[in-house]
Amino acid sequence: MTVEVGRPPALRSQLNLWKPLWWAYPTWVVTALSAFGIYAFFAMIQKAGFAYPYLSPFYSPHIVISGLPISPAFYVAWVPLGFRLTCYYYRKAYFRSFLWEPPACAVADRPGRYTGETRLPFVLNNFHRYFLYVTLVVLGFLWYDAIRAFDFHGHFGIGVGSGIMLLNVVLLSGYTLGCHALRSLVGGGIDCYSCSLAAQGRHRAWSGVSLLNNRHALWAWASMFSVAITDIYIRFLIHGVFADPRWVS
Amino acid sequence: MTQAALESPAEGGETAATSRRFLVYRGDSNDGQMVEYSVPTLEGMVVLDAMHWIQAHVDGDLAVRWNCKAAKCGSCSAEVNGTPRLMCKTRVDVIVGDIWVQPMKAFPLIKDLVTDVQWNYEVNREIPPFTPPADVPSPWRVQQQDVERLFEFRKCIECFLCQDVCHILRDKNEKARYYGPRFMVRQAYLDMHPMDVRDRTGQIKDESGIGMCNITKCCTDVCPEHIHITDNAIIPLKERVVDEYFDPLLWAARRIRGRRQKKRPSSR
Ligand code: SF4
Numbered sequence A: 001m002t003v004e005v006g007r008p009p010a011l012r013s014q015l016n017l018w019k020p021l022w023w024a025y026p027t028w029v030v031t032a033l034s035a036f037g038i039y040a041f042f043a044m045i046q047k048a049g050f051a052y053p054y055l056s057p058f059y060s061p062h063i064v065i066s067g068l069p070i071s072p073a074f075y076v077a078w079v080p081l082g083f084r085l086t087c088y089y090y091r092k093a094y095f096r097s098f099l100w101e102p103p104a105c106a107v108a109d110r111p112g113r114y115t116g117e118t119r120l121p122f123v124l125n126n127f128h129r130y131f132l133y134v135t136l137v138v139l140g141f142l143w144y145d146a147i148r149a150f151d152f153h154g155h156f157g158i159g160v161g162s163g164i165m166l167l168n169v170v171l172l173s174g175y176t177l178g179c180h181a182l183r184s185l186v187g188g189g190i191d192c193y194s195c196s197l198a199a200q201g202r203h204r205a206w207s208g209v210s211l212l213n214n215r216h217a218l219w220a221w222a223s224m225f226s227v228a229i230t231d232i233y234i235r236f237l238i239h240g241v242f243a244d245p246r247w248v249s
Numbered sequence B: 001m002t003q004a005a006l007e008s009p010a011e012g013g014e015t016a017a018t019s020r021r022f023l024v025y026r027g028d029s030n031d032g033q034m035v036e037y038s039v040p041t042l043e044g045m046v047v048l049d050a051m052h053w054i055q056a057h058v059d060g061d062l063a064v065r066w067n068c069k070a071a072k073c074g075s076c077s078a079e080v081n082g083t084p085r086l087m088c089k090t091r092v093d094v095i096v097g098d099i100w101v102q103p104m105k106a107f108p109l110i111k112d113l114v115t116d117v118q119w120n121y122e123v124n125r126e127i128p129p130f131t132p133p134a135d136v137p138s139p140w141r142v143q144q145q146d147v148e149r150l151f152e153f154r155k156c157i158e159c160f161l162c163q164d165v166c167h168i169l170r171d172k173n174e175k176a177r178y179y180g181p182r183f184m185v186r187q188a189y190l191d192m193h194p195m196d197v198r199d200r201t202g203q204i205k206d207e208s209g210i211g212m213c214n215i216t217k218c219c220t221d222v223c224p225e226h227i228h229i230t231d232n233a234i235i236p237l238k239e240r241v242v243d244e245y246f247d248p249l250l251w252a253a254r255r256i257r258g259r260r261q262k263k264r265p266s267s268r
């Protein structure tokens, strides 16, 4: 008996049995990123992100230009936005899920001309390292905020908020320090590690970044959610929904 | 599993064979269809065993390319239930329901499951060969840490499954503009090699077309040797291209300080 499936249709719709739900990943990415984008926008237009001593990551560093009716969050938003948009992991996520190039492996691309990352706008992804440089500065501010979250009017204390802030900055550091561009920068570009002492040091740095880089996608998601959760928690405190459980010395 | 065991399963002391439905592409590039076969299966059976059973018992003219049956020669690449796989490494018992076996889609079909992968060898010839320094005679003394990351690239068995799944070659058929993941692995091996002195970045950007890759990672997903093609070959090469062609700071630094000669290990 023969079955009417010829070439070239080649079973594009026939599901891969190791990943029977090929549409699950794109659906998840579109849903999660859209939800995060909408929430982030909502959080940023609130013009409030501080519940002593906690500062929302959307509002850090806290820049206020008097006279301008713009939410301080917008002065910094371009940094994480640009960093994540040009991140090698998110590139995979949106090329697959939003642009369908391809939506899943061995599943047909969206029809039309394909130029990859050779044309505008995607050729701009090559500037990812510049967003990394600014992000490293912002990460410094976030660590400062996290440490400040343990300072209650000059007394050391630990609140649920302090824990959340700390966890958030740890996850953000894991994400940022596992960056592919950083991996190349610290040592990936070298061909001979044994040739000098400096190169040996850079081999160690490269190995360290590689360790984090291994699970870069996981760090990307975890840190994205922790940013949202940190903001949600602080927003509850701002609106007095509940009080922050804390212990102060 | 041996052919004898397939023919008389009871003798091997194994459980009695149950049958599975295989749908195998039969035809050439002009015309073809999926043909149904019922194949008795045994524990540990792989898809290639089933193809051999069909050859031996039903259709002697079923065209299949294979050599080692040990996932090492890279000959038996095909698409099993829509996924590029080595037939000899794909166990039948992990598949639920019917088993579809088709030739690789990215390459011209010769017959049944056999495709013409010639294009890959042509691409390979375009890559400038390994070029050691003329003034440092071999044998070289090379440290472990300098070649460690290259071992992974040497594992490639040239099965071309990554080439088959890469949407640029498979779907967009842009073979004139992109060499494909297998050859990014080879370029990475050469470019990161401590004893290779050739500047390959221009070739990697232009002729190889690395900018075409949008790092969607399907190549990594299908590689039977588990080479981290995207993370360890393509992305590092993309970063090297950025160093050379897109980074204004590095460009300015090169203008001011001049290009630095890369250091090489010395000879013994
Ligand atoms: S990551 Fe790049 S090379 Fe690999 S399959 Fe995707 S587009 Fe092709």
Ligand code: SF4
Binding pocket: B155, B156, B157, B158, B159, B160, B161, B162, B163, B181, B182, B185, B222, B223, B224, B225, B226, B227, B229
């Ligand atoms: S890189 Fe992996 S998938 Fe590609 S040809 Fe080599 S072994 Fe096969």
Ligand code: FES
Binding pocket: A083, A086, A087, A088, A089, A090, A128, A132, A175, A176, A178, A179, A180, A181, A182, A216
């Ligand atoms: S690659 Fe993801 S942050 Fe740089």
Ligand code: FES
Binding pocket: B065, B066, B067, B068, B069, B070, B071, B072, B073, B074, B075, B076, B077, B086, B087, B088, B089
């Ligand atoms: S027969 Fe050699 S890899 Fe499958």
